[in-house]
Every structure is written in C-alpha cells, then in structure tokens.
Amino acid sequence: MEKKLSRAEQKARRPHEILDAAFEEFVEKGYAATRVEDVAARLGVTKGTVYLYFPTKEALFEATIGHVSAPFEDVRASIDALQGSHSDRLRQLLLLGYDKLSGDRKTRELLRLQLAEGSRFPNIIDRHYSEFIAPLLDAVRALIEQGVASGEFHQGAAASIPEVVISSAVHLTIWKLIFADRNPIDEATFIEAHIDLVLNGLLARRR
C-alpha cells in the first residue's frame, strides 16, 4: 500500500503516531498500568523507538495530554457567531457545549484522565481549566447576564452561577464515561429535556 513514505516523512509522522497510540493506551489502562512497550506495539515498532522521541514515560504522558487538548479558540469563534434571541443563543451554546464536551471522545476521555491522574499531574488540570473551562463558563455567564439585562431572563440565583446551567452536559459526559454502552441513554431526548428545563427555569415569569 502506502509503503512509499520517505524517511523524512516517516520521521515527521512518528511523534503524532506515538501520541495517538499513547492516548489510546493511557485511556484504556491509566498512566501507571500502561506499558511503553504496548504503545510502541500499536505502531509495530519497539520501545526503543518511543524513547527516541520522548525522554520518559512521564514526558510521553504530558505530551499526550497536550496533543488531545483542543484549543478553545475554535469554540470562541462559534460562540461569537451565534444569532437570535437570548434563548435561541443559549440553546445553540448548550448544543455546542454538548458537541465539544460529551460528543467528542477525546475531550470526554480527557476528563477521565483528569479525574484519574490529576492528583499526580496537577498541571494538566490547570491548563484545561484556564484554556477550556473558564472561557466556556465566561461565555455562558456573559450570555445569561445579557439576557437578564434585556429582561428576557429573570434575575435569580441561577443567573449568577453559570455552572448549574451546563451541568447536564457534564452529567451526560460522565454517564457516557462510566456506562460506555452498558446503560445507554437516549441522548437527543436527554439534551432536549435539559434545554427545556433550563430555558423554562431562566425565562422571566409571565404571570
């Protein structure tokens, strides 16, 4: 097949290949139980090759985390492009959140690794927080504040804590991580229920 890779091309691809393989292994086994040799075996190479590109297993792990951490900038652009009433935009924002968080396997498994290995690799948590979570919460908060200011959303405790508005997306993500395919949930209905609840909960009461 495509055995036509020049040495330079192959070498350029190696780091990516290794990180992809490492991600699968770390997700499946966790950091401690993962063997560098198994990572290498996924590419059909040996341990030594991996050590040509990454000095230690620890460095490999941290590079792997960095490799799968999607930059938030793409999301930022999508958020700014939202149109319609505040309700419409919030709905779209939530759908976007589901897409990026529970819908994307990489991001989802990244959350698992944070929970499992975070205490031994604190910096992966700090990074994920400042690069992903904080901006997302800021966007939700800003949108809700605008909605309150315009009178579309009612003033209340919920409006000041954006976390409670996106909780169901976190919940679904955790659910999928734990019950991969054992106790499946109808995702479309779940998401619909969440949006229904949130919009009803935020809308200014018409008495």
Next chain:
Amino acid sequence: MEKKLSRAEQKARRPHEILDAAFEEFVEKGYAATRVEDVAARLGVTKGTVYLYFPTKEALFEATIGHVSAPFEDVRASIDALQGSHSDRLRQLLLLGYDKLSGDRKTRELLRLQLAEGSRFPNIIDRHYSEFIAPLLDAVRALIEQGVASGEFHQGAAASIPEVVISSAVHLTIWKLIFADRNPIDEATFIEAHIDLVLNGLLARRR
C-alpha cells in the same frame, strides 16, 4: 493509650482497619500505583499481615470498594419521610442528594474510582448502578411524575428524564473531585442556584 485490645479484638478489627487504609491509598494513587506495603504501613504493620486477610491485591481492591459503598436503604427511608408540596419534597430530595453524593467524601471518591478503574473492574460499576443510582433516579422520577399528575409541575421533556434534574449535584461532585481546593465554589450558592433553576423549570407556567 488504648493498648488494651485483646488479641481477639485486634483480629476482629484488622479487616476494617486494612480496608480503611486501602481506601485512602487507592484513592490517592489509583489501583496500579498503590503498593500493598504502603497500605500496611498505614497501620504500622507489614505487607504479610495484609495477605493474611486478603489473598491478592485485586481482592483487597474489590473488598475496599464494597466497604465504602453505603447501602441505599438509609436514603430510601429518608426519601419516604419527605413532607410538603411536591416542590418542597423535590427541594429536600435534591438537598439529600447533595448530602449523599457531593457531600460525602467516600461516595465522591468512589465515583472517581469508578471512572478511573471501572473498565478493569466492571462489577463495581454494575453494583453501584443497581444499588445507588437506579433507586435514586427512580425516587426522583416518581416524585416528578406525581407533581405532574397533580398539576404542580408542567408536562415536558424535563419531566421524563430525571437525570437532568439532578445533574448539578453530579457536576458539583466532579468539580470537587477535580479542583479539590484549587478553584473552590461557594457550595451553598451553587445548590441554591440549582434548586432555583430546577423548580422554576418544572413549575407549571402561570400565564
């Protein structure tokens, strides 16, 4: 101090002591990185002692999980004792959920272990689901259905998916697991916001 323990008493306590120590170690390091010798060291004994009570590290782990899994029966009783309108009872039920899930360190860390080790110990997930999650969801679902039937809650997607109603409790639990004390949240305000959102979202609209 209390060196007055007879041999029989000491022996009777050992399993408990070991499981408590094992829990701390497994939570801190994860299954693979935990050393049986460190578990023993917490009690001031040696590895050999642990192996007198548990045949393998794996058996120790599973016993540890069983040891910290609180039976749901206590909660069941509390649920049945709830009083007041459906809103009142739902509020109390949510507070109870926070107490048992995010408030109780054991249950919280149990969730971490499920996420981290669940794929290698599937039975701990099945047990937790049937003994804790399913009954809790059933209780919430039943309460919401009653509320809908009585006209207090409005019929809608949210009413049929109890998961979305308790999501924030899951979210707070995850938050505490990841950001132990780094990015603290004002829990009281968070819970208040959640309840505010949910009750507003469920109440039948008065137009």
Next chain:
DNA sequence: ATCCATTGACTAACTCGTAAGTCAGCGATA
C-alpha cells in the same frame, strides 16, 4: 543509470529497580 559510503531510524537484548506474593520463625498472649 549504477555503485557504494554514510547516515540515522530502529531493534534486541541488556541492566536495574520495584512490587506482588510466600513462608519459616519469632515473641507476646492466654
């Protein structure tokens, strides 16, 4: 176009440390 010296990505077999599991013996208790 063919040859050949050199490079360098990769391997295979090594060392070394560590951790699970074992067991003969010890010493406090009853």
Next chain:
DNA sequence: TATCGCTGACTTACGAGTTAGTCAATGGAT
C-alpha cells in the same frame, strides 16, 4: 508452654530506561 498474629527476608516477575549493533534509505561520485 502452646498458640497464633505477625514479621522480614526471600523469590519471582515485570517494566522503565539504555545501548551496541543493524540495515535500508539516501545522495554524491563515477
């Protein structure tokens, strides 16, 4: 003194990290 919970030194296996050596791609010379 007999019991027995516990010890600590042992074996065994395994995995991280190392390194001398291999061989195919490469590119310059004829």
